[in-house]
Amino acid sequence: MRSGAVEARGLVKRYGHSTVLDGITFEARAGECLAILGPSGCGKTTALRCVGGFIRPDSGAVLIGGEDVTAAPPFRRQIGMVFQSYALFPHLSVFENVAFGLRVRGSSQAEVAERVGRALDMVRLAGLGDRVPKQLSGGQQQRVALARALVYAPRVLLLDEPLSNLDARLRVEMRTEIRSLQQSLGLTSIYVTHDQEEALGISDRVMLMRAGRVEQVGTPWEIYNRPATPFAAAFVGAANIVAAEVVAVSPGRARLRIAGAETDAVAGGHEAAGNPVWAVIRPENLAVEPSPDEGAASGALPAAVRSVTMLGPVLRIDADLADGASVAATLHHAGTPSGLRRGERVSLRAAPEHIVVMRRAPGEQPPGR
Ligand SMILES: Nc1ncnc2c1ncn2[C@@H]1O[C@H](COP(=O)(O)OP(=O)(O)O)[C@@H](O)[C@H]1O
Ligand SMILES: [Mg+2]
Structure with missing residues (x-):
């Protein structure tokens, strides 16, 4: 997959009188996983959705692979998105859930079969294509959502608290799996979470946010051992x-x-x-x-x-x-x-x-x- 770096420059987003993103600048380098960490309401989802194109910032720019996509709709950005609620179609089979977007785009039958097969393999769901979502565990449903994001061979994978609905043990297992898949594909990823252990465990670098601003950016080691502020020290560990x-x-x-x-x-x-x-x-x-x-x-x-x-x-x-x-x-x-x-x-x-x-x-x- 052709993985692209993501650059967000000076993103500002306001709702009424509240400034949700206060001019934040950040980067996910090509092939790395950047975790966006911070307390609930600090603007993580808003920042991610600006990168995905689901929210238009009031000012600032988003570049993917060096190309300015600030005005481009999500489907032109070649991103894969995974949400906390798996957002699967309950009446469609696993195969058809993953195939859905390809069919909408008019891919051939053969291409759909090939691509969906490969995506289901990646998330270790080969053989479960005929089931419907309610016949799957929470972890398996989240894998379907992941396969659906990967099936387009995106340049960037965006994940918003993808494991929050799973129990603690499964969360650790899925986190390890997502990390290993991300690394083997060399896929640039931005992973939003409010869970500090998850952020440290899944990423190459962590961006800690607080009230619409960037508090600190660093490797998991730096964030934990060299916190820059009392807030960073108290929030992580x-x-x-x-x-x-x-x-x-x-x-x-x-x-x-x-x-x-x-x-x-x-x-x-x-x-x-x-x-x-x-x-x-x-x-x-x-x-x-x-x-x-x-x-x-x-x-x-x-x-x-x-x-x-x-x-x-x-x-x-x-x-x-x-x-x-x-x-x-x-x-x-x-x-x-x-x-x-x-x-x-x-x-x-x-x-x-x-x-x-x-x-x-x-x-x-x-x-x-
Ligand atoms: N569409 C919206 N209208 C008004 N306020 C919003 C909207 N979306 C988010 N907000 C507010 O923006 C802040 C940041 O939200 P969000 O990015 O979802 O935070 P996080 O993902 O870090 O929990 C919150 O205070 C939230 O209430
Ligand atoms: Mg959120």
Whole structure:
């Protein structure tokens, strides 16, 4: 398949007085899967539909394979689209559901048979062509929808929360299958989801959106390990977002004061002594140690255990820092009870490279999820 890059430039979309897309620019490179991630209502579907041609932006441009398609209707864009509701024809067989668009375009009988056969093979539904949708499971129905999008050999595949109606286990299975198909076809894809794990798991790059704007773009690794903002840190995975002050800066390092104790972090470049900042630490990067008394001197944070929760593979420790801030740590327990008790005093420690420093305005509150 000839896969094309997608470029969206300065897309603006307003409904009445509300600005749903506030001039967003993004790109899905040829052959990559770009996940568009963000909370409900942030504009993901609107952005995707602008690319597909189902919504005309108020301003901005969409290019596919370098060609400006901003004014082109969907069927001229050579895109395949998969929706959350599978949007299958209930009275038509699987074969005819997939064949429908080809027949409308007047493809020959032989071409229809050949193309539909190939598409059903790709989604592992060969042999089920005679069934009607209600004789299929949810996962199989979504595969029919996927086959229907692939049957035209599109240049770009657009998927809008395609797995939201499936149960958790099937979602992971289908996600893996879609990713493997997308990679083997080298098919440029844009995958919209509000599920952060799905976005990280399916894509080459993630575009995180917030209220009609792009919050951060990066590889799944960058988005998780180098969140650019407190919102990004809180939306993707779990994060302790703790108020801190910069004590001193040396090349590559910032010394932070957190709840009266000091610890080193990798400097982001914008720190200066005296600045208020956020220190962002993932729970799995926070070690819990006994011996709280040397804490302040050794770069660890003194804390008191509030609760210990067994979560299967990990233990979750909730603890309070000296200033009352609450933090969470997850520990691999190796099958041995931790012995930590409620009320116990401990030291919390994170390696400098696991502390991400972000700007904080004086008095700024950490984001809720
Ligand atoms: N046709 C429409 N008319 C008015 N408001 C709309 C319309 N479509 C979407 N919106 C609003 O635009 C915002 C973004 O919607 P949408 O792109 O569907 O978000 P998401 O897919 O991220 O959940 C929402 O606040 C939604 O209510
Ligand atoms: Mg949506």
